[in-house]
Amino acid sequence: MADECDVLIIGAGPAGLMLGCWLARTGVKARIIDQRATKITRGHADGVQCRTIEIFQSFGMAERIQRGANELSEVVFYNPDEDGNLVPTSRIPDTEPDTSRFRHSVLNQGRIEDFLIDCMKTGGLAVERSMSPLSLEYNDSPTESHPVTVKIEHLVPVEDSSDPTSGLYRSNILSDEEFNRSRLRGGKVENIKAKYVVGCDGARSWTRKQLGYSLEGDSANIYWGVMDARPITNLPDIRVKVVLHSANAGSLMIVPRERNLVRFYIQLGTLQPGEKIDVSAQSPEKIIESARKILAPYTLECPEVEWWSVYEIGQRICKTVSFKNRVFLAGDAFHTHSPKGGQGMNVSMMDSYNLGWKLAACAKGLTSPSILDTYGQERVEVARQLIEFDHKFSRLFSGKPAVAESEGVSMEEFQALWVRMGKWTSGTAVKYDPSLIMTASSPTKTALAQNVIIGSHFESQMVVCYADAHATQFADRLVSNGRWRLIVFAGNMEDENQRQRFNHLCNQLMHADESPIKKYTPPSADLNSFIEVLTLTSSPRRVLSYSAFPELARPFVGKFRYPTYDQIFSDEVSYLDGGGMAYSGYGVDPDGPGCVVLVRPDQFIADVLGFEQCVENLAVFFDGFMIKAN
Numbered sequence: 001m002a003d004e005c006d007v008l009i010i011g012a013g014p015a016g017l018m019l020g021c022w023l024a025r026t027g028v029k030a031r032i033i034d035q036r037a038t039k040i041t042r043g044h045a046d047g048v049q050c051r052t053i054e055i056f057q058s059f060g061m062a063e064r065i066q067r068g069a070n071e072l073s074e075v076v077f078y079n080p081d082e083d084g085n086l087v088p089t090s091r092i093p094d095t096e097p098d099t100s101r102f103r104h105s106v107l108n109q110g111r112i113e114d115f116l117i118d119c120m121k122t123g124g125l126a127v128e129r130s131m132s133p134l135s136l137e138y139n140d141s142p143t144e145s146h147p148v149t150v151k152i153e154h155l156v157p158v159e160d161s162s163d164p165t166s167g168l169y170r171s172n173i174l175s176d177e178e179f180n181r182s183r184l185r186g187g188k189v190e191n192i193k194a195k196y197v198v199g200c201d202g203a204r205s206w207t208r209k210q211l212g213y214s215l216e217g218d219s220a221n222i223y224w225g226v227m228d229a230r231p232i233t234n235l236p237d238i239r240v241k242v243v244l245h246s247a248n249a250g251s252l253m254i255v256p257r258e259r260n261l262v263r264f265y266i267q268l269g270t271l272q273p274g275e276k277i278d279v280s281a282q283s284p285e286k287i288i289e290s291a292r293k294i295l296a297p298y299t300l301e302c303p304e305v306e307w308w309s310v311y312e313i314g315q316r317i318c319k320t321v322s323f324k325n326r327v328f329l330a331g332d333a334f335h336t337h338s339p340k341g342g343q344g345m346n347v348s349m350m351d352s353y354n355l356g357w358k359l360a361a362c363a364k365g366l367t368s369p370s371i372l373d374t375y376g377q378e379r380v381e382v383a384r385q386l387i388e389f390d391h392k393f394s395r396l397f398s399g400k401p402a403v404a405e406s407e408g409v410s411m412e413e414f415q416a417l418w419v420r421m422g423k424w425t426s427g428t429a430v431k432y433d434p435s436l437i438m439t440a441s442s443p444t445k446t447a448l449a450q451n452v453i454i455g456s457h458f459e460s461q462m463v464v465c466y467a468d469a470h471a472t473q474f475a476d477r478l479v480s481n482g483r484w485r486l487i488v489f490a491g492n493m494e495d496e497n498q499r500q501r502f503n504h505l506c507n508q509l510m511h512a513d514e515s516p517i518k519k520y521t522p523p524s525a526d527l528n529s530f531i532e533v534l535t536l537t538s539s540p541r542r543v544l545s546y547s548a549f550p551e552l553a554r555p556f557v558g559k560f561r562y563p564t565y566d567q568i569f570s571d572e573v574s575y576l577d578g579g580g581m582a583y584s585g586y587g588v589d590p591d592g593p594g595c596v597v598l599v600r601p602d603q604f605i606a607d608v609l610g611f612e613q614c615v616e617n618l619a620v621f622f623d624g625f626m627i628k629a630n
Contacts, residue, residue, distance in 0.1 A: 002191035004146050005031045006363035009198050010207050012039070012127040014109065015331030015348040016200030017116035021059055022356025024123025026482040028363050031192060032120075033131040037157040039117075042164070043228055043307030044109040045345035046255070046263055050100035051427025051457070052346045055353055058480040058603065061115045062102065069105035070258045074240040075418070079401055079411045084247035086298070090415065094241055096422045101460050101473055104426065106257050109345060130155040134189070136197070136210040138326065146193035148326050154187035165284070165307050196359055198328045200352060203316075205333035211323050215336065217316030217387065221271045222398045225287035226339070227308035228261050232301040238262060243418070245401040245411060249293040253397075261306060265339070266291045267398055268310065277312065284308045313338045313394050315387045319380055325372040330355060335383040337390040346427055347386055351379050357482055357601040366520075368625045371437055378432045389421055431455040436625055438606050445608040448595035449489070450587025457603045458487070461582035463536060464574045466546050467565035471574035474582065477534055477566065478603045484531045486618075488553075489583070491594040493537050493544040501611055502594065506550040508615045509533070515615050516622035517552075527555035533567060538583050538590030540572045 007023055009016045012034035023030040048056075048065060056062045072094040079089045095104045117127065134151040141147070199207025203215070231238065235254075242254035250267035257263050268290050271277070284305045292300050318334040331348030355375045361367040396414040423429045432455045434440040441454045452458070460475030478485060486509070490502045509515050510527075521530045535553045537544070546554065546568065553568050571590070573580035583590040596614050598607040598621070609617055 002149060002193045003031075004193045005029045006194065007031075007196045007198065007359055008148070008150060008192050008194040009033070009200055010133055010150070011199065011201035011205075011331075011333070012113075012129070013200060013202065013331065013348070014045070014112060014116065014345045015333075015352045016198070017113055017120065017127075018055075018349040019198055019200065019330065019352035019356045019359075020120045020125050020127075021116055021123075022353065022480065022482075023360055024120045024125040025059070025480060026357070026360035026364070027123070028360045030125055031128060031194075032125065033128045033133070033152065035130070035132045035155070037130045037155070039110065039113055039127075039129075041110045042108060043226075043309065045112075045339065046106045046108060046257060047343075047346065048105045048107055048112065049343075049346045049425065049427040050095060050102050050104055051430070052349060053102040053105065054100060054457075054460075054475065054603075055349070055480070056115070057102070057476060058478055059119050060479075061119060064115050065105065065107060065112075066102075068111055068258060069107035070256055071103045071105045072241055072255070073103070076237045076240055076242050077411070077415055078237075078242060078244040080245065080247040086244065086246060086295075088237065089411070092415075092419060095426060099423055099426050099428055101475075106255055106263070108258070112345070130157055130187075133206055133210075136207070136327070138324065140324075146195050148194045148197045150192050150194065150197060151189060152192055153189050156187045165305060166309065195363055196326055196328070198330055198352070198355065198359070199333045200330045200348075201333055203332045203336045205329065207327065208318060208329055208333050211320075211327060211329075213318050213320050213329070215316035215318050215334075217314060217336075219271075219312060219314040221273060221275075221312075222394075223268050223271060223277055223310060223312045224338075224398075225264075225266045225268050225282075225290065225308065225310050227264050227266075227284060227287050227302070228257060228306045229264065229288075229302040230260055230304045230306075231262050231264075232303070233295070233299060235295060235298040235300075243397075244294065245414075246294045246296075247401065249296070250290065251397055252291060252294050264291055266294065271312070277310065282310045311339070313398065315391050315394075317380075317383050317387050319384075321376045321380060322372065325369050328355060328359075328372075328375065330379075334380075335386060337387060338394040343386055343390070343425060347382065350382070350427065350430070353480075354379055354602055357480075360482055366627060368627065371625050374432075374435045374437055377435055381433070382430055385424070389424065392417060393421070428457070428459075430457070432604060437600060438604070439621065441608075444610075448588070448610060449597060449608050452586050452588075452597055452605060452608055454605050454608060456605060458597070458599050458605055459585075461571075461585040462574070462577060462579035463569040463582050464541065464572050464579055465566060466537075466541050466549075466568040466570055469541070469575065471577035471579055472569070474534075474536070474569065475603070478599060480601070482601050483529065484601060485599040486531055486533045487597040487599060488533060488535045489586070489588045489594050489596070490535050490537045491539075492591050493539045495591070498594065499544070503550050505596075505611045505614060506533075506552040509618075510550075510552045512615050514619040516618050516626065519619075519628060520622060520626050526557040527552065528557065528564070528567070535568045536582060537568075537570050538588075539570070541570045 007030040009032040139147045253265040255263040321329045330351040460473045571582040596609045
């Protein structure tokens with residue numbers, strides 16, 4: 001007999017674990033397997049971008065990240081002067097001001113995975129380790145509810161005697177034969193039947209190979225070393241991010257880490273086309289020696305190296321990321337690149353964050369499978385932009401700088417690219433194109449909310465909760481639980497006409513037969529279980545009592561019909577935490593007719609609507625992919 005589940009996740013790295021969080025939170029029956037007997041505990045990815053921390057906030061994990069991570073505030077560029085001597089040439093903020101309410105930070109990937117694993121546990125999902133997939137079969141019968149069968153081998157761990165500080169066992173410089181050399185021997189075999197399978201199994205993805213897909217791209221023929229160490233050095237900027245180009249010895253980047261660690265990326269050398277790196281010749285001592293040459297005349301000693309590895313720079317992408325909307329690829333399984341832009345772990349998790357709520361809705365029979373087409377439409381374009389950026393960035397980073405009259409890479413051009421792409425690399429500049437679940441913008445919609453961009457994520461502003469006067473970040477209300485949101489800019493409640501317009505809108509949303517809230521909310525479910533309405537007034541709280549708002553704005557929920565107190569807000573200045581700038585921040589006229597912003601479960605803005613025809617337009621939108629609740 002085969003075990004059945006809604007979603008089988010292959011690979012328990014950051015992408016797989018992020019997907020697991022979505023499925024656990026939304027009550028989807030899932031399994032997540034990984035071939036390795038233990039999770040990583042040191043090294044590997046470490047950058048946590050602003051948008052990623054915003055997503056962690058939606059799962060209730062941002063505070064753990066901030067408590068353990070090192071926040072990056074400044075980038076210093078060191079370049080050779082006309083005599084070839086290293087000098088600091090400029091300083092810029094690491095994150096462009098006003099990018100996000102969170103800051104770019106660095107923290108061990110192992111700790112990030114710990115937080116995701118704990119999040120999954122709250123929904124009863126745990127990683128099943130020492131499990132290796134053997135085969136994948138697809139049954140195209142229309143009557144088959146679980147059409148994908150994966151045969152899994154349970155592995156019995158053998159004692160691991162490898163060097164715990166070395167990350168070479170996962171490096172892209174290994175051949176497939178070296179990479180797949182198993183330290184495990186086989187055990188029992190089982191079949192898992194799933195509605196959906198997602199391969200989050202890395203650059204050498206087993207899932208991708210089963211589908212017959214491949215990564216396309218090229219190599220820069222340049223290889224770098226990376227290490228986490230506690231250095232002793234007279235370089236004065238060791239505790240800020242340093243981007244350094246020497247005159248003749250190569251380049252390096254310094255990223256100060258948590259626990260007084262420092263991450264070094266060190267250029268080691270170039271390769272001829274087709275040339276392979278001698279794995280046995282790599283060592284932390286070799287990496288340190290290369291770093292000393294690049295840093296000279298500054299000195300460097302690394303008596304304690306916690307982790308190190310060597311990798312080759314290349315950019316590759318698989319442009320087909322799904323098979324019949326039943327098997328999907330996420331993360332490194334469909335895009336690989338250099339690590340210095342701090343994008344690998346972040347973009348990988350954003351892949352599965354995009355996919356997770358869509359899979360959950362389909363698995364539970366709430367939506368048409370057609371929404372799954374948007375995963376590839378949206379994320380392949382993001383990956384393409386990432387590959388394009390990384391191709392330019394890594395070659396400028398690795399190039400020899402132009403010094404005096406000699407030819408080389410322009411350091412001004414390199415820094416200009418760094419600054420120009422700053423918001424994009426923070427993860428906050430991603431914008432999706434119109435689709436089944438994303439409307440097209442128009443001048444009329446832009447006029448309603450000038451700074452609310454359809455296709456982008458909903459940004460945060462400080463607002464004040466009506467019920468308790470607490471100041472709160474508005475986007476903190478966009479919890480990742482599978483719900484859509486209608487953010488209603490209700491306007492000035494002192495204006496009797498505006499209040500009547502707002503009340504009429506709420507009445508229509510709640511009672512009109514075509515309203516998606518009435519049509520698609522299950523009969524026994526809470527009023528806010530499918531679409532949650534968040535109301536923001538431009539007038540102060542004293543103007544209108546909380547109990548005077550319509551029921552849709554403050555629904556009664558649960559078995560005992562408890563009132564809600566966290567769905568109505570005012571754009572007033574709080575007693576202690578500022579605020580009062582939300583309407584201007586979103587570009588909405590505080591004395592205007594108001595508007596409604598539709599936000600997807602992944603916090604991306606799907607539409608901006610006026611009060612008139614709002615219900616009719618929402619009906620057309622949701623009728624395109626929703627399945628009516630019984």
